[in-house]
Amino acid sequence: MKKTTENTPPGEIPVDKPFVDLVKVSKIFKPSITALQDISISIARGELVFLTGMSGAGKTTLLKLICCLDRPTKGVIEVEGKDLSRLKPKQLQLLRQNIGVAYQNFRILPDLTVFQNISMAMEVAYRSPTVIRRRIDDLLNMLLLTDKRDTETGKLSRGEQQRVAIARAAANSPSLLLADEPTGNLDTETTWQVMNLFKQLNDAGTTIIIASHDETIYKNAPFRTLKLVQGKLV
Amino acid sequence: MRYLAYILAQTGRNLKQTWSTQCMTLLTVSLSVLIFAFFFLIYTNMLAAGEKLGDELRLIVYLEDEIVPQMQDQLERKIRGFSDVEKVVYVSRKKAFDRLSKQLDKDKDVLDDLGPDFLPPSIEVYPAKNLHTLTQIKHFADFLATLPQATKVQYGHSWVERFAYFTKLLQIIMFLSGGLLILTTTFMVSYTIRLTIFARREELQILRMLGATDAYIKVPLLLEGVMQGFLGTGFGLLSLYFLFTWIRERFTGPGFLNLFEFSFFPLQILVLITGVSIIFCAGGSLTSMRKLLRL
Numbered sequence: 001m002k003k004t005t006e007n008t009p010p011g012e013i014p015v016d017k018p019f020v021d022l023v024k025v026s027k028i029f030k031p032s033i034t035a036l037q038d039i040s041i042s043i044a045r046g047e048l049v050f051l052t053g054m055s056g057a058g059k060t061t062l063l064k065l066i067c068c069l070d071r072p073t074k075g076v077i078e079v080e081g082k083d084l085s086r087l088k089p090k091q092l093q094l095l096r097q098n099i100g101v102a103y104q105n106f107r108i109l110p111d112l113t114v115f116q117n118i119s120m121a122m123e124v125a126y127r128s129p130t131v132i133r134r135r136i137d138d139l140l141n142m143l144l145l146t147d148k149r150d151t152e153t154g155k156l157s158r159g160e161q162q163r164v165a166i167a168r169a170a171a172n173s174p175s176l177l178l179a180d181e182p183t184g185n186l187d188t189e190t191t192w193q194v195m196n197l198f199k200q201l202n203d204a205g206t207t208i209i210i211a212s213h214d215e216t217i218y219k220n221a222p223f224r225t226l227k228l229v230q231g232k233l234v
Numbered sequence: 235m236r237y238l239a240y241i242l243a244q245t246g247r248n249l250k251q252t253w254s255t256q257c258m259t260l261l262t263v264s265l266s267v268l269i270f271a272f273f274f275l276i277y278t279n280m281l282a283a284g285e286k287l288g289d290e291l292r293l294i295v296y297l298e299d300e301i302v303p304q305m306q307d308q309l310e311r312k313i314r315g316f317s318d319v320e321k322v323v324y325v326s327r328k329k330a331f332d333r334l335s336k337q338l339d340k341d342k343d344v345l346d347d348l349g350p351d352f353l354p355p356s357i358e359v360y361p362a363k364n365l366h367t368l369t370q371i372k373h374f375a376d377f378l379a380t381l382p383q384a385t386k387v388q389y390g391h392s393w394v395e396r397f398a399y400f401t402k403l404l405q406i407i408m409f410l411s412g413g414l415l416i417l418t419t420t421f422m423v424s425y426t427i428r429l430t431i432f433a434r435r436e437e438l439q440i441l442r443m444l445g446a447t448d449a450y451i452k453v454p455l456l457l458e459g460v461m462q463g464f465l466g467t468g469f470g471l472l473s474l475y476f477l478f479t480w481i482r483e484r485f486t487g488p489g490f491l492n493l494f495e496f497s498f499f500p501l502q503i504l505v506l507i508t509g510v511s512i513i514f515c516a517g518g519s520l521t522s523m524r525k526l527l528r529l
Contacts, residue, residue: 089448090448093445093446093448096444097445098445099445101443107440107443109436109440120437124441124445124446124447128236
């Protein structure tokens with residue numbers, strides 16, 4: 001696990017070759033709403049970084065750009081040394097399989113069970129049914145969801161749905177995991193369960209970017225914190 | 235192998251989610267295939283019957299009077315010079331009388347008062363197999379009528395003409411029902427796939443975000459179209475087979491249908507109909523995907 005001190009200036013390039021590299025990235029929504037302005041960040045392989053800021057600061061937009069769900073208006077984004085704007089559809093699909101994303105609005109299917117929702121991520125990567133079962137059972141155990149395995153996610157509480165989204169993001173043991181407000185709907189105990197999962201994944205080598213405005217999870221944590229204010233890195 | 239298993243599982247999910255529309259489409263494809271195949275079956279049987287009739291076709295040229303053997307040779311040369319013929323048979327008055335009395339069998343005494351000369355002599359012309367169309371037959375008959383001594387040419391003119399027109403009508407109906415088949419298979423399947431895409435829009439978006447490949451999303455939808463084509467055609471042709479068997483069983487015995495030997499499609503034709511239907515259904519599926527899926 002690569003820990004960077006709190007003294008590390010925001011966006012500074014770590015010692016290793018960056019795993020996620022953003023160079024002067026801007027995103028302007030039509031007609032003229034600037035969501036991000038000249039963002040330059042370098043994140044090393046295996047690093048865990050908190051992306052903080054108020055609502056509307058541009059955290060979600062930044063995560064969407066990193067996982068190629070949107071394109072920047074200006075600037076270059078590289079993941080694993082690959083310029084995202086130059087990726088062919090096939091390469092983009094493979095890259096997405098390697099990036100786990102836990103969305104703020106969960107993006108899970110309410111009429112599918114917890115197991116089915118999580119297994120979707122592993123099925124698109126053509127994992128074997130045995131591997132899928134074992135991995136999902138482990139994740140559900142870690143996130144205290146074992147008893148909800150065969151429950152339709154539409155019948156779960158917001159907190160439980162959030163954990164399902166996190167489990168799906170982590171299912172493929174991705175090399176990069178992006179979590180958007182992952183503890184927004186969780187109580188204190190579950191928050192620390194989720195953070196514990198992130199730490200375990202990070203220990204196993206996963207690079208993690210957590211966007212959150214919940215100070216309790218990043219305050220005093222031995223990880224780099226990047227703060228966004230009105231689309232700018234401060 | 236795993237790829238195939240996931241693709242099939244996805245296809246199963248699609249079918250489950252829109253099963254009522256799938257059933258309607260299946261029914262429509264089956265009916266279209268049934269209608270088309272029904273007319274196609276009649277048409278092919280009529281063509282076969284036509285060929286059989288063509289084999290037995292003969293034109294009889296009635297002559298004014300008996301002709302000597304030299305004249306017979308001369309006429310045969312003239313006829314052969316105009317068109318290919320299988321054979322030319324001269325039937326004298328006596329031969330014609332003998333044939334008739336043989337046909338009458340026990341009732342031949344009705345001929346006693348008429349005498350052996352009451353039937354006209356004739357030449358029977360058996361045309362070659364390449365004489366197919368009604369126009370060709372008519373043209374040949376017109377020529378035969380110009381032969382010296384010829385008084386009348388007979389070949390079941392009105393019957394042949396009606397048969398040719400009926401075959402033509404069947405051909406038109408067959409093309410129309412073929413058009414109907416193409417339209418229904420393409421549009422209905424396209425519509426069903428569209429519904430599937432709408433029903434699973436959210437899921438497809440999530441799959442895309444999770445890194446699903448084009449094949450993972452598109453192949454199940456294509457398979458759905460292929461299955462509609464295969465099953466729809468299968469049901470349609472199976473229904474036609476039962477209908478065919480039913481008709482054959484009920485209408486055996488003396489009657490019109492007994493004039494011809496009706497037979498079902500050979501395997502090659504069944505495979506061809508199924509193949510073409512599957513291609514159109516897959517085409518419908520691809521059209522919807524191209525319009526609605528942006529990956």
